[in-house]
Amino acid sequence: MHALQQQYWSIRDYLSPVLKESKFKEHGRITPEEFVAAGDFLVYKFPVWSWEKGDPSKARDFLPADKQYLVTRGVPCLRRASSLAYTDAEEDAERLLTFDDSGPSDGDEWVETHAGRKSNMDASNPGEIKDIPDDGHQDDLTSGMGGLSVDEVPGEIPDMDDIPDMEEEDLEAGDEATAAPKTSNVIDASQVEVASGNLLQVRTYDVMITYDKYYQTPRSWLLGYDENRTPLTPAQIFQDVSADHAQKTVTIEPFPHHSSLQAASVHPCKHASVMKKVIERMNNSVIAEQLAQQQKAASSPKESKKKWPFSRKSGGSKDAGTPTGEDEEVEGMRVDFYLVVFLKFIASIVPTIEVDSTTAF
Amino acid sequence: MAPTIVQFAPLPSQTHPSFWHKLTELKLDVLKLSDAEVDIIGSYGVGKLIKDREGGPGAYVGVTGSLSVEEQSFGQGHPPSISNIAAKGTVKNYNTIEEFKAADKTKLFNEAADKIWTSVQTTKSTSLLNSFLLITFADLKKYKYYYWFAFPAFVSTPAWHIDSDAGWSSVSAPNSGLAHNQLTSIHDQLSKSSKSLPYFLVRSSDPEVAEIVPVEQYDPQTDSSSAIGFIDPSAQAQNPGWPLRNLLAYLRALHPNISVAKVLCWRDAEVAKEVGEWKSRIGLLTVGDGSTPTEVKAASTRPNAVGWEKNVQGKLGPRMADLAPMMDPARLANQAV
Numbered sequence: 200m201h202a203l204q205q206q207y208w209s210i211r212d213y214l215s216p217v218l219k220e221s222k223f224k225e226h227g228r229i230t231p232e233e234f235v236a237a238g239d240f241l242v243y244k245f246p247v248w249s250w251e252k253g254d255p256s257k258a259r260d261f262l263p264a265d266k267q268y269l270v271t272r273g274v275p276c277l278r279r280a281s282s283l284a285y286t287d288a289e290e291d292a293e294r295l296l297t298f299d300d301s302g303p304s305d306g307d308e309w310v311e312t313h314a315g316r317k318s319n320m321d322a323s324n325p326g327e328i329k330d331i332p333d334d335g336h337q338d339d340l341t342s343g344m345g346g347l348s349v350d351e352v353p354g355e356i357p358d359m360d361d362i363p364d365m366e367e368e369d370l371e372a373g374d375e376a377t378a379a380p381k382t383s384n385v386i387d388a389s390q391v392e393v394a395s396g397n398l399l400q401v402r403t404y405d406v407m408i409t410y411d412k413y414y415q416t417p418r419s420w421l422l423g424y425d426e427n428r429t430p431l432t433p434a435q436i437f438q439d440v441s442a443d444h445a446q447k448t449v450t451i452e453p454f455p456h457h458s459s460l461q462a463a464s465v466h467p468c469k470h471a472s473v474m475k476k477v478i479e480r481m482n483n484s485v486i487a488e489q490l491a492q493q494q495k496a497a498s499s500p501k502e503s504k505k506k507w508p509f510s511r512k513s514g515g516s517k518d519a520g521t522p523t524g525e526d527e528e529v530e531g532m533r534v535d536f537y538l539v540v541f542l543k544f545i546a547s548i549v550p551t552i553e554v555d556s557t558t559a560f
Numbered sequence: 561m562a563p564t565i566v567q568f569a570p571l572p573s574q575t576h577p578s579f580w581h582k583l584t585e586l587k588l589d590v591l592k593l594s595d596a597e598v599d600i601i602g603s604y605g606v607g608k609l610i611k612d613r614e615g616g617p618g619a620y621v622g623v624t625g626s627l628s629v630e631e632q633s634f635g636q637g638h639p640p641s642i643s644n645i646a647a648k649g650t651v652k653n654y655n656t657i658e659e660f661k662a663a664d665k666t667k668l669f670n671e672a673a674d675k676i677w678t679s680v681q682t683t684k685s686t687s688l689l690n691s692f693l694l695i696t697f698a699d700l701k702k703y704k705y706y707y708w709f710a711f712p713a714f715v716s717t718p719a720w721h722i723d724s725d726a727g728w729s730s731v732s733a734p735n736s737g738l739a740h741n742q743l744t745s746i747h748d749q750l751s752k753s754s755k756s757l758p759y760f761l762v763r764s765s766d767p768e769v770a771e772i773v774p775v776e777q778y779d780p781q782t783d784s785s786s787a788i789g790f791i792d793p794s795a796q797a798q799n800p801g802w803p804l805r806n807l808l809a810y811l812r813a814l815h816p817n818i819s820v821a822k823v824l825c826w827r828d829a830e831v832a833k834e835v836g837e838w839k840s841r842i843g844l845l846t847v848g849d850g851s852t853p854t855e856v857k858a859a860s861t862r863p864n865a866v867g868w869e870k871n872v873q874g875k876l877g878p879r880m881a882d883l884a885p886m887m888d889p890a891r892l893a894n895q896a897v
Contacts, residue, residue, distance in 0.1 A: 246751065246830065247643065272643070275610045275623045366877040370665060374866045376719050378567035378799040401623060405576070427872045428574040428626055432885035451886075457631070459581050461886045553610065 227475030253456030576630030607795030622795030
């Protein structure tokens with residue numbers, strides 16, 4: 200059934216046209232050009248990200264050959280999202296939030312569960328994603344994913360019984376200059392005991408961002424490794440996805456730029472609407488900031504340089520031709536910033552994976 | 561003032577699932593029954609210190625950089641950067657688990673170590689210093705991959721020591737000899753370099769800038785105060801990473817009279833936001849503990865080498881990657897319906 204569905208998705212993806220017109224502020228979707236521009240900005244600002252060309256036979260022709268998707272490797276994940284222990288106090292700290300300050304109206308509120316904790320910025324918990332898309336297989340899929348038990352984790356340590364006689368301690372004599380894996384001043388994560396008594400098992404993730412032609416949004420993919428750097432199973436990956444999303448929006452799919460790789464993916468069906476809301480919110484504050492800076496710039500011209508990064512010239516975006524200078528019109532948030540915002544959104548789905556290195560903003 | 565032996569943090573390996581996919585492809589379509597060695601390119605980056613948001617202020621968790629191999633390892637590798645230092649290696653895939661078990665590992669390891677040593681002696685180049693060896697057996701029916709990495713490193717006799725009181729200190733410390741601007745300029749040069757620079761020499765005559773030159777240009781006459789830098793995958797405060805071992809061996813092989821070395825362990829992937837937040841470390845190493853005069857050994861004989869990676873249990877043994885949950889069509893279908 201799933202294979203059929205994937206077939207259906209790939210045909211739907213093939214038939215859907217490439218988005219040409221920039222509308223990211225209106226509906227949260229972006230064009231491939233804007234994806235590249237936003238990606239360039241991300242790579243420029245945060246060098247941990249880089250462009251990849253992927254498998255040439257899987258290249259999408261609406262993206263430059265050497266800029267097919269974005270990747271960052273070895274993203275640390277200190278704790279399991281499923282093991283984040285919430286105390287009663289923290290549960291009381293849940294707040295119902297809404298984007299619209301005029302009052303709750305059309306069900307746009309969402310619960311902020313981390314109210315008591317320090318949040319990186321307002322946009323870090325942008326809402327809840329409820330459904331799997333429109334294609335009628337919803338029930339099968341959710342019940343299928345629901346049947347997956349996250350608790351049934353196979354042993355963390357691979358079973359070595361298959362190769363019993365292969366320990367060769369005499370292969371090497373002891374070497375005094377080799378650091379023992381456990382020494383006193385090691386801050387190696389696997390030995391750090393945290394206050395809650397949880398033993399830290401630092402996993403690392405490779406995070407990829409591709410462009411989804413059908414949903415016209417970026418789509419994120421996760422490949423995980425445990426503390427011994429062996430690949431994680433799907434069930435183990437779900438431990439790092441916040442409980443609201445693990446059974447619904449995160450699934451294991453074939454990675455589109457590779458012939459046979461499977462990776463966990465956050466389904467993009469609601470990305471556009473969530474991004475739209477976050478962008479609207481941010482846009483307002485950015486405009487306010489820009490206005491303030493423009494006024495300042497009027498009095499002291501040198502201040503205008505501070506407007507970067509919001510006013511940075513972007514390569515392929517529509518409004519690249521806007522004249523710069525003192526009398527520049529206030530344009531609000533640039534599309535370059537899209538992926539930075541997107542990362543904050545992803546960070547709310549996988550709260551313990553430190554994908555969001557952009558806390559400076 | 562008691563010198564202690566410098567202990568190096570072993571380099572952990574990381575195999576990307578795409579590496580096994582590619583190896584499977586290669587095995588079925590190209591290698592078939594051949595178990596010839598295949599050249600690959602791995603990569604490693606600097607060790608990272610991650611702020612633990614739940615561990616209170618100032619709580620950091622170190623994540624050691626690992627040598628990773630992936631699909632691109634069979635081709636050109638990645639474009640070089642501080643996070644992608646290229647390391648040449650060979651992979652030898654056995655046809656059966658019995659052959660994998662019976663492989664003459666001592667011989668393979670010695671060959672790999674010899675290759676590094678010969679290149680040091682003949683070409684005086686550092687290009688093979690971080691090379692590695694990988695033996696594998698792919699159980700294609702069960703999607704299980706047995707593998708064992710070796711990172712040959714020469715044992716220095718007498719060993720390198722560091723003053724136990726001074727130890728390795730942060731480059732942000734005022735007495736590190738490197739100012740903020742110099743560190744920024746080192747970072748700029750490392751990140752802008754078009755080729756991978758696992759080892760480098762820092763010449764800092766000017767208090768504002770520091771010049772980076774390939775370590776091959778080391779001149780014992782003029783470089784006595786220069787720092788010898790390397791991209792350090794270790795994240796442990798008092799243990800430099802594995803690649804330093806061969807760098808020191810290289811320097812002693814070509815300049816047998818070296819008895820003191822100022823070593824810069826470069827651990828900053830990004831420019832520090834504040835003056836005091838550089839993560840790189842610096843230390844002054846001496847040969848021997850000073851109790852016995854260092855004897856100058858004939859530089860042509862290859863020192864002993866160590867470097868088989870330990871398995872998950874900390875024993876010398878192979879590791880296994882079980883990709884069935886991610887590759888087996890039956891199991892994928894099962895959880896996806």
